Amino acid sequence: MIRDFFKFFKTIAQRQATDYVxxxxxxxxxxxxxxxxxxxxxxxxPSTGLVVRLLPHLGQExxxxxxxxxESDDLFAKISGILKI
Amino acid sequence: xxxxxxGKTTISAVLARALSSAGHDTLAVSLDPAHNxxxxxxxxLDDKPKKVSDKLFAFEVDLDTQVRRFIDMKLDQTxxxxxxxxxxxxxxxxxxxxxxxxxxEFALLEAIKEIGNLDQxxxxxxxxxxxxxxxxRLLTLPDLTLLWIDELMGLRKxxxxxxxxxxxxxxxxxxxxxQDDPVMAELQRYRCEIKDIKSFLHGEGASILLxxxxxxxxxxxxxxxxxxxxxxxxxxxxxxxxKAPKEDPFKAYASSGLDDLMKAHGxxxxxxxxxxxxxxxxxxxxxxxxxxxxxxxxxxxxx
Numbered sequence: 219m220i221r222d223f224f225k226f227f228k229t230i231a232q233r234q235a236t237d238y239v240x241x242x243x244x245x246x247x248x249x250x251x252x253x254x255x256x257x258x259x260x261x262x263x264p265s266t267g268l269v270v271r272l273l274p275h276l277g278q279e280x281x282x283x284x285x286x287x288x289e290s291d292d293l294f295a296k297i298s299g300i301l302k303i
Numbered sequence: 304x305x306x307x308x309x310g311k312t313t314i315s316a317v318l319a320r321a322l323s324s325a326g327h328d329t330l331a332v333s334l335d336p337a338h339n340x341x342x343x344x345x346x347x348l349d350d351k352p353k354k355v356s357d358k359l360f361a362f363e364v365d366l367d368t369q370v371r372r373f374i375d376m377k378l379d380q381t382x383x384x385x386x387x388x389x390x391x392x393x394x395x396x397x398x399x400x401x402x403x404x405x406x407x408e409f410a411l412l413e414a415i416k417e418i419g420n421l422d423q424x425x426x427x428x429x430x431x432x433x434x435x436x437x438x439x440r441l442l443t444l445p446d447l448t449l450l451w452i453d454e455l456m457g458l459r460k461x462x463x464x465x466x467x468x469x470x471x472x473x474x475x476x477x478x479x480x481x482q483d484d485p486v487m488a489e490l491q492r493y494r495c496e497i498k499d500i501k502s503f504l505h506g507e508g509a510s511i512l513l514x515x516x517x518x519x520x521x522x523x524x525x526x527x528x529x530x531x532x533x534x535x536x537x538x539x540x541x542x543x544x545x546k547a548p549k550e551d552p553f554k555a556y557a558s559s560g561l562d563d564l565m566k567a568h569g570x571x572x573x574x575x576x577x578x579x580x581x582x583x584x585x586x587x588x589x590x591x592x593x594x595x596x597x598x599x600x601x602x603x604x605x606x
Contacts, residue, residue: 232472232473235472236468236469236472236473239465239468239469240469242465243462243465243466243469246458246461246462246465247462249458250455250458250459250462253454253455253458254455264448264451264455265405265408265409265444265447265448265451266400266403266404266405266406266409267405267406267409267412267413267444267448268448268451268452268455268493270373270374270377270400270409271489271493272486272489272490273377273380273381274377274380274381275485275486275489276486279486
């Protein structure tokens with residue numbers, strides 16, 4: 219019982235300690251994905267060749283973007299997704 | 304390199320023939336999407352090196368095929384990964400990229416990488432470039448790409464450090480190496496390739512020859528090209544004045560602005576090539592022009 223309490227306490231402490239890093243990581247991951255796929259919405263983009271070279275390895279970044287789109291409750295993005303635009 | 308229609312291809316063919324006649328194992332490559340190197344050499348060329356004469360090989364880079372082959376390869380790699388994603392249609396994205404700005408330059412860069420790999424096999428390589436604008440974009444691409452790669456690697460490093468930190472705190476304990484991340488590994492691989500291309504293009508044995516004619520537009524473009532090349536760290540070894548007028552050349556040089564340009568760039572060799580008229584399309588004409596070029600360029604040390 220006491221062990222469970224300390225385990226729970228440790229988890230909370232860990233969570234608090236890593237919250238800042240987690241938020242920072244999320245922002246960095248989004249920046250990375252936006253930089254590579256920014257051409258979609260007019261951000262300066264790296265040379266086409268570089269993006270195409272990296273594309274097969276960007277599964278995680280694209281899933282992250284998809285999650286953000288889902289969380290943002292953006293109807294237009296959802297319809298675009300369904301229609302495969 | 305030079306403005307369209309100034310005679311780049313003819314001079315490339317002449318130079319390649321002259322080099323091979325002087326005993327160098329020579330490779331002539333046409334990078335110009337409007338290929339006619341084969342027509343000048345009198346030999347049907349395709350995208351694989353073909354033996355034109357004893358010491359001369361030549362081929363024409365087919366940009367459309369190069370782009371399509373690359374896109375198809377990437378499609379095969381990306382389809383299983385992205386098939387389930389709703390916001391991203393990899394097929395359409397990559398098909399659209401085929402026609403995207405920058406794709407031809409990228410294909411050219413890939414072609415130059417392959418040509419650079421053939422460097423050891425040939426004593427001399429002559430590249431017949433596309434018109435100036437595209438060639439300048441191509442020459443700036445390695446530096447631009449390196450800049451992006453370095454920025455992205457810095458950002459990726461920060462991401463990996465934070466992921467490793469979180470994994471460590473949360474107890475998985477597995478040490479993450481930068482090399483384990485496929486994105487970082489691909490960035491590092493591409494960085495090495497771009498560095499190789501850069502050292503091939505900027506190498507000690509590499510020379511840029513500009514071809515121009517004695518008319519205002521051609522002279523102006525040459526002036527801008529020299530300036531831009533120097534901004535990107537490329538020097539011009541010689542300017543070849545094609546079809547130099549026989550009669551009263553000074554008047555023509557002065558009225559076209561060539562006179563001033565030559566004075567402003569005394570560090571560049573200015574080589575006048577005679578107008579051979581119809582004779583230029585004959586083997587004798589090509590040989591004659593080749594001999595002139597060899598004399599002026601001190602071909603022994605040219606690569």
